[in-house]
Amino acid sequence: MVELSRAEASAAAPGWRYLLGRLHLTTEWADFGEAASFVAVVAELAGALDHHPEVDLRGNRVHLAVGTHEVGAVTSRDVTLANRVSVLVHERGGHPVPTALTEVEIAIDTMDATAILPFWKAVLDYAEDGDDALIDPQRIGPPVWFQQLHEPRDVRNRIHLDVTVAHDVAERRIATALASGGRLVSDANAPAFTVLADADGNEACVCTWQGRD
Known part of the structure; x- marks a missing residue:
């Protein structure tokens, strides 16, 4: 598990944004059902990686944040999850909303x-x-x-x-x-x-x- 600098973390997960020691991603979905279904799949993916991202589901929007609390920074483990989630968003038709962060x-x-x-x-x-x-x-x-x-x-x-x-x-x-x-x-x-x-x-x-x- 490698601790990353701010610049390294920002560059390592395209589509995500670095804010206050964590990588963030807000996505928009067609409706609440699709948003909730996306969260369920993210939970399975995170569980397989022994990761516990922060998740906020409101209406048709889902906000995710990843960071390694033990070191107070973004690590390679966080980047791995972030990039896999990005693929998932693309596959399921979600839309990132960076201006919402x-x-x-x-x-x-x-x-x-x-x-x-x-x-x-x-x-x-x-x-x-x-x-x-x-x-x-x-x-x-x-x-x-x-x-x-x-x-x-x-x-x-x-x-x-x-x-x-x-x-x-x-x-x-x-x-x-x-x-x-x-x-x-x-x-x-x-x-x-x-x-x-x-x-x-x-x-x-x-x-x-x-x-x-």
């Missing part, structure tokens, strides 16, 4: 994460994910991470949203946000992340895997 993180700026992380862990009933982050054990709610400040920031909201999208969707997402009344705060770290703000100054970072390896 979005992962949201809540980022809390703080001078001392150890002082506030326990509160958020308790109130959300989340689990610790390293020293500076929390994660929903059910993978339903957005993860929360704590960004270290070097000096107090009392005049600005300390919470912003990290919105992670497929790398080939980011420019369109940013353009749409700007056209909808947003403003560009900084693109100094693009394409890893671009900081935007609404008219009141509330911020959101549009993020991709690119520029992070």
Whole structure:
């Protein structure tokens, strides 16, 4: 089982998109029945590989995510399953929908994460994910991470949203946000992340895997 870099993972499974340490695929089907039938076949395929992908079935859409939790990254085992699922999608007439993929993180700026992380862990009933982050054990709610400040920031909201999208969707997402009344705060770290703000100054970072390896 080989751990892959972000770029390697993105290139190794055409049709899938790399977001926040996992490969994602959303597919659309003719109706709920076909979508559910696809999920059942994926379950058989994953079982044969001793893999446990995350599956979300809603209406005629199926969202899949694969990653190796033991190492917190995408591995060769994940890529094997992803590519076999891609063949299955083609054979059964499904349609990938990469523009439907979005992962949201809540980022809390703080001078001392150890002082506030326990509160958020308790109130959300989340689990610790390293020293500076929390994660929903059910993978339903957005993860929360704590960004270290070097000096107090009392005049600005300390919470912003990290919105992670497929790398080939980011420019369109940013353009749409700007056209909808947003403003560009900084693109100094693009394409890893671009900081935007609404008219009141509330911020959101549009993020991709690119520029992070």
